């Protein structure tokens with residue numbers, strides 16, 4: 001993101017507390033990941049050292065430093081989901097999407113993206129939807145009670161199995 | 167003044183509910199609190215995983231400002247107070263108060279030594295009061311109904327009610343509010359309806375990754391601060407995860423240690439290195455490679471980390487191991503001595519077989535097996551090649567005749583090659 005747009009986002013914050021994290025989150029909402037250029041511009045606009053912006057961006061699991069696919073599938077690995085078989089859900093997803101288990105991206109995170117750049121698989125710990133475990137979130141939408149049988153149906157809503165448009 | 171809405175305990179979602187269904191309750195509590203201590207600035211630190219709660223709080227804060235309940239000279243008095251939202255970004259340790267403050271100041275969320283406590287030296291070095299969402303929610307009704315009203319409920323030492331999130335392998339999952347001191351069994355059986363699928367409840371985990379497991383033999387334990395501590399667990403934020411006979415307690419301990427390893431901020435050695443080593447030992451045990459010495463070492467490490475870690479994350483991380491060792495030693499021993507996982511969870515210690523008497527030769531399992539480990543053809547009894555099987559359980563999920571059995575430490579007689587199903591059977 002260029003300086004102008006970083007400034008536009010930064011202007012929304014009138015207090016210092018929570019500003020850096022807030023700005024990074026807002027940028028990620030628009031661009032889906034934080035590029036090197038973005039981090040440099042954030043450091044510049046907010047007048048904080050680049051090292052700090054970088055350490056913050058890598059410390060918090062919410063930030064992606066590499067581009068992600070069109071749809072982000074996040075499997076909840078929270079305790080309630082774990083006891084209901086979250087690991088198996090992750091495995092089924094990897095099988096269906098053909099991404100290798102344990103595959104990590106350049107920023108050292110487990111976030112494999114399919115070759116057609118349609119899906120990125122990631123994990124999180126609890127969306128607070130623990131009464132309908134196991135839970136999977138796709139682009140911010142929560143799906144409860146998922147299992148090996150209904151996952152393919154859910155994925156189809158996002159164009160899984162279709163030929164790539166381009 | 168800060169409202170801690172980081173709700174990092176996975177499996178607990180009381181705060182999410184409070185903020186989404188009645189954000190004004192939080193705000194009202196904070197205004198009263200600010201008035202009492204003379205604070206002019208308030209923050210709600212809320213985790214990014216709760217977008218709806220953020221949206222509703224944001225809206226409620228704007229509404230409160232419009233009504234003159236927040237801002238300068240509230241209701242014409244000389245009291246001024248405003249609330250801002252700060253968002254977390256997916257780090258459990260940021261629920262710890264000093265880490266939370268560091269995070270709000272735009273740093274990595276790493277805890278620091280206390281004292282000085284935040285009430286002495288907090289956000290930007292100023293005295294800061296920090297409390298949980300539920301605490302703030304209680305304020306307005308206590309002020310309205312009086313302290314006697316609140317303290318009449320509960321026990322001698324733990325007053326009032328508490329909201330718990332009852333989740334996991336229980337029939338009725340959800341949020342429950344009960345007087346403190348209610349026995350575990352009332353919550354699990356009377357309110358939760360017991361385990362699903364006619365299984366037997368084995369234990370509950372309270373207090374999340376910092377808490378511990380309480381076995382069903384201790385379900386008379388009253389849920390309050392003292393009695394949970396006596397049982398080796400904690401109240402924490404109020405998560406209650408129910409586990410049944412299909413939950414392996416060693417695997418559960420491993421799960422929590424993995425959580426600690428991932429969420430450790432890395433500042434101090436006991437937590438950063440110690441939890442990693444504990445996790446490695448647990449991994450070894452669940453793979454059937456553990457020894458009795460490993461169990462001794464595990465316990466020793468746990469006690470050392472408890473004493474030496476800098477913040478409560480590290481100090482409490484061994485709790486799930488210590489409580490499972492205390493109450494479920496037999497499961498550890500089964501893994502170590504018999505190379506058996508009694509709950510049939512740990513993959514290295516289980517095998518899938520096809521029951522020749524139940525197989526109908528429909529081929530669905532062999533068609534779905536991702537590694538082609540199943541031999542068979544229509545009308546023939548199918549057989550799983552144990553050397554090829556990766557124990558993913560796909561066959562069990564797809565079989566319509568419940569012909570797949572999962573065993574640990576035992577086996578059943580199966581034919582060596584597919585044979586025709588005896589039609590007269």
Ligand SMILES: Cc1cc2nc3c(=O)[nH]c(=O)nc-3n(C[C@H](O)[C@H](O)[C@H](O)COP(=O)(O)O)c2cc1C
Nearest residue numbers: 170172173174259261262263296297298301478479
């Ligand atoms: C690792 C760790 C994580 C914590 N996470 C939370 C949390 O998510 N929410 C919370 O309210 N308190 C959390 N706490 C406790 C806070 O440090 C603090 O004690 C609490 O917010 C005080 O609120 P209360 O006195 O109103 O309960 C955590 C503590 C530790 C050590």
Ligand code: SF4
Nearest residue numbers: 431433434437477480
């Ligand atoms: S105990 Fe763990 S989380 Fe706490 S300061 Fe030490 S390394 Fe960080």
Ligand code: FES
Nearest residue numbers: 076078081127130
């Ligand atoms: S544990 Fe998965 S939604 Fe809470």
